[in-house]
Amino acid sequence: METWIKVKGLEKKLDGFKLGPLDVEFESGTIHVIVGNNGSGKSTLFKQMMNLVTYDKGQIEVMGYSVDGKEESWKKKIAYQPQTLIGCVEFTGNQLQQIISPMYSNWDQSLFSRIVEMLNLPLDRKYGKLSQGVQQKLSIALTLARDTDILLLDEPTAHMDIPSKRLLMDLFVEWMERGEKLMVISSHQTEDIRKLADYLLLMRDGQLIGKYLKEDLSSSHKRYWLAQQLPVEKVPGEIERKNERMVVTSSAEEAESFFEARQINWLEAEALDIDEIVSYMLGGGRQ
Numbered sequence: 001m002e003t004w005i006k007v008k009g010l011e012k013k014l015d016g017f018k019l020g021p022l023d024v025e026f027e028s029g030t031i032h033v034i035v036g037n038n039g040s041g042k043s044t045l046f047k048q049m050m051n052l053v054t055y056d057k058g059q060i061e062v063m064g065y066s067v068d069g070k071e072e073s074w075k076k077k078i079a080y081q082p083q084t085l086i087g088c089v090e091f092t093g094n095q096l097q098q099i100i101s102p103m104y105s106n107w108d109q110s111l112f113s114r115i116v117e118m119l120n121l122p123l124d125r126k127y128g129k130l131s132q133g134v135q136q137k138l139s140i141a142l143t144l145a146r147d148t149d150i151l152l153l154d155e156p157t158a159h160m161d162i163p164s165k166r167l168l169m170d171l172f173v174e175w176m177e178r179g180e181k182l183m184v185i186s187s188h189q190t191e192d193i194r195k196l197a198d199y200l201l202l203m204r205d206g207q208l209i210g211k212y213l214k215e216d217l218s219s220s221h222k223r224y225w226l227a228q229q230l231p232v233e234k235v236p237g238e239i240e241r242k243n244e245r246m247v248v249t250s251s252a253e254e255a256e257s258f259f260e261a262r263q264i265n266w267l268e269a270e271a272l273d274i275d276e277i278v279s280y281m282l283g284g285g286r287q
């Protein structure tokens with residue numbers, strides 16, 4: 001596992017919005033899912049990683065190269081799928097494939113054809129005439145087939161129907177198995193987080209709340225129903241309590257020791273679903 005993307009002290013002011021300061025690293029062999037409220041700065045961060053948007057302070061390095069430096073060879077190692085492709089509306093899928101494929105030495109035509117067939121993509125129709133979901137599928141086919149080391153996907157499954165989402169999810173997992181790869185996805189979809197994420201990055205109002213191993217988050221967050229009344233003092237990691245019998249904690253182990261020390265029995269302990277955990281952490285409370 002190597003650090004392939006480094007973000008250090010990144011700051012940017014955009015009208016009334018301030019991104020950062022952000023410090024985060026992305027390691028090879030992992031899938032990072034960035035989750036955040038609308039307008040928290042996810043797309044801006046992706047664009048900055050691709051040097052499409054400037055920053056006021058700090059630095060971003062991709063595979064050791066500063067993205068705003070003179071050296072641009074790193075761009076061949078990274079593929080970025082924005083929320084909407086700009087400048088493509090007049091081109092058909094066939095034409096887009098002919099334009100993009102020669103730019104990537106690892107272009108995998110058989111993977112592209114397989115995705116096209118799997119998702120039933122009409123390559124002879126203009127991109128601008130396709131539905132949002134089909135545009136997104138075509139864009140994914142054009143991005144995955146580049147077979148780069150790094151993939152940045154900005155809400156890749158937002159407009160997709162449920163069966164396509166599932167197919168895509170399997171494709172992303174398969175893509176990761178092609179070698180040492182790094183995938184960074186922004187998503188509001190619980191399914192993406194549940195199925196794909198190794199790490200979760202939570203963003204709110206331009207700030208990174210933290211980077212977490214998904215498994216750690218899942219094992220540390222629990223809801224307890226107690227046999228007797230909760231004590232007045234707070235339970236370790238307490239996030240919410242109800243009816244003096246139910247408590248939600250982000251530190252399950254410490255909470256259990258706390259109950260045992262006070263001879264408080266619990267009737268039931270329930271693990272929280274990842275979307276519930278995200279809601280608590282982003283300040284949305286219980287769903």
Ligand SMILES: Nc1ncnc2c1ncn2[C@@H]1O[C@H](COP(=O)(O)OP(=O)(O)OP(=O)(O)O)[C@@H](O)[C@H]1O
Nearest residue numbers: 014015016017036037038039040041042043044045
């Ligand atoms: N070109 C721009 N000029 C001015 N403000 C901008 C520009 N681009 C983005 N912003 C602002 O930056 C903030 C972050 O936007 P961004 O699109 O990065 O958020 P996001 O987390 O991707 O949101 P969403 O989940 O809704 O896609 C928003 O307040 C947005 O209005």
